[in-house]
Amino acid sequence: MDTYDIIIIGGGVGGLACGITLASAHAKPWFQQRRVLVIDDGNSDLEKAQLFNVPGVTPGTTGTQALHTMRMQFQQYPTATLHTGHVCAAQRDGKHWNVHTSDDCAFKADVLVLATGYKRWELSGLPCEPQPHPRGGKSNRICLSHDGVYNVDQDLYVAGLLGGGSSQFAIAAGIGTQVAVELLSQWAGKRTHVHDVPEPTTS
Numbered sequence: 001m002d003t004y005d006i007i008i009i010g011g012g013v014g015g016l017a018c019g020i021t022l023a024s025a026h027a028k029p030w031f032q033q034r035r036v037l038v039i040d041d042g043n044s045d046l047e048k049a050q051l052f053n054v055p056g057v058t059p060g061t062t063g064t065q066a067l068h069t070m071r072m073q074f075q076q077y078p079t080a081t082l083h084t085g086h087v088c089a090a091q092r093d094g095k096h097w098n099v100h101t102s103d104d105c106a107f108k109a110d111v112l113v114l115a116t117g118y119k120r121w122e123l124s125g126l127p128c129e130p131q132p133h134p135r136g137g138k139s140n141r142i143c144l145s146h147d148g149v150y151n152v153d154q155d156l157y158v159a160g161l162l163g164g165g166s167s168q169f170a171i172a173a174g175i176g177t178q179v180a181v182e183l184l185s186q187w188a189g190k191r192t193h194v195h196d197v198p199e200p201t202t203s
């Protein structure tokens with residue numbers, strides 16, 4: 001069974017934002033070659049969108065293009081792996097999570113992040129159940145209860161709209177990024193974040 005430090009189920013806006021920020025810390029001394037896996041079955045809401053109001057995204061960019069860019073951003077990091085597949089079950093096994101896909105792949109991780117969007121819940125074995133989404137706009141939208149910073153249970157987090165945010169790209173990405181910062185801060189043993197700056201120019 002392939003083993004990772006973190007598995008993110010769902011590689012849409014929230015899941016990829018979480019994965020990008022986590023993986024972007026790979027050079028920090030406390031990161032210690034941790035491995036991040038995103039598993040996605042290719043049905044992000046973003047595939048239906050054309051973006052004009054997302055801060056920093058060129059107006060007119062299709063959602064498909066934005067997803068492609070985010071997948072590339074994630075995969076630029078040596079610690080990042082993207083797997084295409086549908087997760088059907090995730091169970092706790094002692095200190096680990098065992099994650100199974102419908103095409104019989106199995107993965108193990110210390111920490112699980114659920115970023116499957118606010119429209120469907122097809123995962124068995126988890127110690128949480130979806131609730132009605134307070135900001136979803138429609139009665140069949142779902143979210144998970146958490147502690148305020150997206151911790152659902154021990155070593156279990158929620159990201160993207162499943163965390164309870166309204167349906168905007170920046171909100172879904174922000175929730176995923178906050179989850180990453182919480183996890184990085186645990187690993188660092190202090191509050192942290194990841195900022196990149198340009199290389200100094202020589203003249």
Ligand SMILES: Cc1cc2nc3c(=O)[nH]c(=O)nc-3n(C[C@H](O)[C@H](O)[C@H](O)COP(=O)(O)OP(=O)(O)OC[C@H]3O[C@@H](n4cnc5c(N)ncnc54)[C@H](O)[C@@H]3O)c2cc1C
Nearest residue numbers: 010012013014041042043044045087117160161168169172
């Ligand atoms: C038509 C439309 C237009 C939009 N336009 C805009 C806009 O102009 N501006 C804006 O800010 N926002 C817009 N949005 C909203 C934006 O797309 C969402 O806010 C964002 O996609 C939510 O991110 P998410 O990560 O929560 O969910 P998603 O992006 O939907 O990602 C969830 C991911 O989880 C995967 N998944 C689910 N279950 C499983 C499973 N069991 N196993 C593996 N993978 C799984 C799905 O395939 C998907 O990739 C639009 C949405 C729609 C529907």
